[in-house]
């Protein structure tokens with residue numbers, strides 16, 4: 001992976017502007033959710049946790065009760081609220097103002113306290129070793145420097161602390177089908193693989209104007225293992241499939257596990 005030369009301060013600024021519109025806004029609208037009342041957010045969250053049923057296997061909400069948990073990359077705040085409601089001592093970090101405001105709003109709605117800050121995981125505004133767990137779903141592949149995001153995650157954790165990190169799979173079925181040349185190049189020369197071009201980024205995350213996220217990278221399990229070298233333990237599985245035919249649960253249990261769109265890494269410091 002070749003990301004070290006990117007101007008990460010400029011990427012943070014671009015991400016801060018792009019992600020101010022909450023990711024998930026299009027899905028929310030398709031559900032008729034256009035306001036931030038408790039009932040509307042609950043409708044969105046039901047959809048979110050039904051759509052990603054494997055999240056409960058990766059984020060052990062009940063086990064995080066009483067633990068100091070930092071969530072990085074907050075989006076619509078479904079995971080934020082669930083962590084807080086599960087009894088975690090909640091902190092949140094997002095580079096954009098919109099998700100920070102949404103997470104604070106959700107904490108107020110459910111009567112929980114928490115420390116939600118605007119900032120980048122590439123220079124996280126928290127002290128060393130202040131967290132028992134870090135949860136980062138769908139964030140680090142947008143930062144322009146996954147290695148640095150993982151080093152910061154390591155710094156923030158107490159010894160023995162755990163992180164759950166979801167990033168996009170370089171060798172998913174979708175990449176082999178839709179971007180075979182880039183995927184083959186990535187397989188042959190992983191060190192030369194840079195951020196995805198606009199056409200490919202647009203298949204993953206877009207805002208309501210149809211613009212793609214400023215930066216999207218794809219990683220293999222082997223690369224992620226190498227980037228996560230500071231951690232004492234590393235385990236990783238594939239998840240997620242978006243096939244517009246037949247029952248989603250079947251695709252998740254088959255294609256998703258073999259060549260899924262996302263990698264879920266479980267790390268221990």
Ligand SMILES: C[S@@+](CC[C@H](N)C(=O)[O-])C[C@H]1O[C@@H](n2cnc3c(N)ncnc32)[C@H](O)[C@@H]1O
Pocket residue numbers: 012015019020023024072073074075076077079093094095096099119120121122136137138139142143205
């Ligand atoms: C695709 S959304 C995922 C949101 C949420 N975790 C979910 O599952 O829906 C990515 C989130 O990461 C945030 N983000 C992007 N770069 C970041 C950075 N360098 N530091 C912290 N947050 C960042 C974005 O603002 C956005 O809220």
